[in-house]
Amino acid sequence: MSSLGQLVNADLLGALLLYMTPILLAAIGCVFTQQANILNIAMEGMMLTAAFFSIAVGAATQSVSLAILGAIVSAMAMSALFAYVVLVLGADVFVAGIGINLLADGLTVFLLERLYNNEGSYTPSTFPQIWSLNLPPDWSNQPGLGVLYHMLNGQTFIVFLALVLVVVSHIVLYRTKIGLHIRATGENPEAVEAAGLNPTTLKILTVMISGACAGLGGAQIAMATLNEFIREMTNGVGFIGLSAEIFGNATPVGSLIASAVFGLANAVADRIQVIPSFNISPDLVLTIPYVVTLVALAFAMMRRRRNRIA
Amino acid sequence: MSEGSVIDQDEALQTRVAAGLRSVADALVQPALTLAFALILGIVLIVAIGENPVAAYHAFLFGSFDNALDFGNLLAKATPLITTGMCVVIAFRGGAFNIGGEGQMYLGAFWGAVAGFTFVSLPGPLLILAIIVVAAVAGGIWAAIAGALKAFWEVDEVVSTLLMNYIAMLVTQYFVDNQFRDPTAGAPATTYIASQAWLPGILPPSAVTVGLLIALVIAIATWFLMFRTVWGANVRSAGTNRRFAQAMGVNVRRTLIETMFISGAIAGIGGAIEVMGVEHRFYQGFSPGFGFLGLTAALLGRLNPWGTLGMAFLYAALLNGAAIMQIQTPVPNPLVNILEGIIVVIMTAQARPRLGRLIGRRGSAA
Numbered sequence: 217m218s219s220l221g222q223l224v225n226a227d228l229l230g231a232l233l234l235y236m237t238p239i240l241l242a243a244i245g246c247v248f249t250q251q252a253n254i255l256n257i258a259m260e261g262m263m264l265t266a267a268f269f270s271i272a273v274g275a276a277t278q279s280v281s282l283a284i285l286g287a288i289v290s291a292m293a294m295s296a297l298f299a300y301v302v303l304v305l306g307a308d309v310f311v312a313g314i315g316i317n318l319l320a321d322g323l324t325v326f327l328l329e330r331l332y333n334n335e336g337s338y339t340p341s342t343f344p345q346i347w348s349l350n351l352p353p354d355w356s357n358q359p360g361l362g363v364l365y366h367m368l369n370g371q372t373f374i375v376f377l378a379l380v381l382v383v384v385s386h387i388v389l390y391r392t393k394i395g396l397h398i399r400a401t402g403e404n405p406e407a408v409e410a411a412g413l414n415p416t417t418l419k420i421l422t423v424m425i426s427g428a429c430a431g432l433g434g435a436q437i438a439m440a441t442l443n444e445f446i447r448e449m450t451n452g453v454g455f456i457g458l459s460a461e462i463f464g465n466a467t468p469v470g471s472l473i474a475s476a477v478f479g480l481a482n483a484v485a486d487r488i489q490v491i492p493s494f495n496i497s498p499d500l501v502l503t504i505p506y507v508v509t510l511v512a513l514a515f516a517m518m519r520r521r522r523n524r525i526a
Numbered sequence: 527m528s529e530g531s532v533i534d535q536d537e538a539l540q541t542r543v544a545a546g547l548r549s550v551a552d553a554l555v556q557p558a559l560t561l562a563f564a565l566i567l568g569i570v571l572i573v574a575i576g577e578n579p580v581a582a583y584h585a586f587l588f589g590s591f592d593n594a595l596d597f598g599n600l601l602a603k604a605t606p607l608i609t610t611g612m613c614v615v616i617a618f619r620g621g622a623f624n625i626g627g628e629g630q631m632y633l634g635a636f637w638g639a640v641a642g643f644t645f646v647s648l649p650g651p652l653l654i655l656a657i658i659v660v661a662a663v664a665g666g667i668w669a670a671i672a673g674a675l676k677a678f679w680e681v682d683e684v685v686s687t688l689l690m691n692y693i694a695m696l697v698t699q700y701f702v703d704n705q706f707r708d709p710t711a712g713a714p715a716t717t718y719i720a721s722q723a724w725l726p727g728i729l730p731p732s733a734v735t736v737g738l739l740i741a742l743v744i745a746i747a748t749w750f751l752m753f754r755t756v757w758g759a760n761v762r763s764a765g766t767n768r769r770f771a772q773a774m775g776v777n778v779r780r781t782l783i784e785t786m787f788i789s790g791a792i793a794g795i796g797g798a799i800e801v802m803g804v805e806h807r808f809y810q811g812f813s814p815g816f817g818f819l820g821l822t823a824a825l826l827g828r829l830n831p832w833g834t835l836g837m838a839f840l841y842a843a844l845l846n847g848a849a850i851m852q853i854q855t856p857v858p859n860p861l862v863n864i865l866e867g868i869i870v871v872i873m874t875a876q877a878r879p880r881l882g883r884l885i886g887r888r889g890s891a892a
Binding site for chain 1: 675704868
């Protein structure tokens with residue numbers, strides 16, 4: 217019981233927020249592309265690119281804002297390439313998406329080796345501290361405030377921004393004209409065309425939005441705790457985000473709930489390793505997010521199928 | 527038989543040969559253009575980082591053919607690409623986008639190695655066969671799970687096989703960190719398999735082994751299975767048009783699961799060949815992404831077994847050349863990874879009508 221108490225506490229919620237954020241950002245990006253009927257396999261590569269450039273630019277300029285900007289611009293460059301090849305040149309969306317992921321891996325490793333003479337990782341000697349929430353330390357022991365302290369203290373601004381983006385993207389998709397057009401692009405492109413709009417332009421817009429989300433998510437992965445870049449450090453977060461979006465039925469709020477589930481699995485996997493009374497191999501614990509994602513996806517599809525039949 | 531009909535037959539044959547040559551040429555144009563574009567981009571990159579592109583490309587393109595050792599190493603690198611390539615050919619032709627070749631190969635390699643150090647009393651050929659069968663079953667079952675998820679609940683196999691790659695690699699990591707770890711090994715690895723199952727080299731001192739011949743047999747078997755059997759015809763018809771295949775009496779669900787099983791089994795055998803030929807044990811870091819490299823080869827080879835075979839060798843030449851380039855010039859080896867990415871990104875851009883048909887339901891942005 218006490219070991220469970222050691223696991224289930226405010227620190228777990230803090231870890232949940234930390235892990236949920238990149239997944240959530242990936243999922244929000246995928247919501248937009250999915251609404252326009254594009255399977256966004258390239259999310260993983262966009263995030264990896266962003267993670268690299270946030271560290272490279274941050275180390276070179278010692279500026280947080282430029283590091284974030286570098287992450288967003290580099291991820292959007294990847295998304296622009298993806299959009300151009302798929303939507304303008306008519307490449308297969310799935311093959312091109314895999315290609316973006318391979319390209320991101322190749323590019324980051326090439327630059328690691330060329331710029332830092334190391335093909336595994338790069339840890340800058342000095343790196344600017346990302347803007348994060350600093351609560352007064354005496355909160356930590358007070359009832360009520362203590363929970364908030366352990367949950368929120370030290371979280372980056374990206375964590376809060378991601379939560380705001382859930383609301384913003386919900387409003388954009390369901391309360392604005394452009395959102396209506398985006399949703400119509402996926403469901404009924406002819407109607408969009410008939411309304412005098414270009415579905416391709418709208419699709420390109422959604423891919424660019426997903427690139428911006430990937431930029432923030434990649435920056436969070438690289439800058440939230442470690443301030444370093446490790447080869448393939450996104451480790452499937454982009455795919456998990458895509459799964460969260462599918463699990464969340466391609467809506468921002470649904471994606472938030474799904475991302476929280478996946479974030480919790482990650483947080484438990486992480487926290488359980490530092491509690492000695494849980495004698496479980498970290499290798500196996502780390503499979504939890506992937507297994508949960510897979511099972512959740514199967515259930516989501518089963519539910520959808522049943523609804524269709526009913 | 528009149529003389530005229532002989533001439534007619536002759537002409538018909540000539541036309542057919544000409545048409546055949548034209549279609550081969552057509553099939554080669556797109557991959558050639560893609561490769562050429564990527565190689566030109568590589569030159570631009572090398573110039574951009576201030577190095578000599580001529581020296582780098584000399585090593586990159588011709589380094590593998592300088593001597594028997596480097597050529598043998600090229601063949602060794604082609605071996606796993608052939609198997610992972612065939613894994614993709616079978617699955618994609620059947621409309622199952624199995625991206626999980628890497629994970630299936632890991633499980634095949636691991637359980638193959640377990641068989642290799644467990645059944646030590648078996649004679650060489652039998653033990654090799656046992657390892658191959660165990661590896662095939664391990665990889666096959668792993669892939670068939672994704673196939674069943676798709677067949678029964680329409681779970682997207684791209685996402686499921688990608689996720690299952692991570693699970694497979696973490697599970698083998700767990701095994702070699704715990705009960706199957708060889709404590710004398712410096713890295714996470716199992717103990718050595720029985721030496722009678724070590725595949726002999728065929729061009730010593732290079733790394734190429736009899737495993738290459740096994741891979742070639744698998745390539746031929748893939749062609750035969752897909753293009754000379756009823757099962758293969760059913761798989762291809764299910765891959766092109768599921769509903770039509772169903773209407774024609776093909777059990778689409780069952781075919782999908784079988785397709786995934788065979789595809790995963792081949793990836794698993796590829797892993798076993800690496801174990802028996804290279805490390806002689808399961809070593810956690812044995813694959814530098816063979817699954818995705820094979821995917822590239824298969825797509826460049828237009829999902830045709832012979833095309834894929836050719837592209838596996840070509841690709842191995844590039845990989846091997848990149849390693850030689852890194853030794854001989856200051857241009858980093860990961861250049862080839864960038865070129866790989868570029869190739870895959872643009873490869874379907876122009877060939878859309880043809881590849882779009884091959885790939886079936888997943889049309890552009892649909």
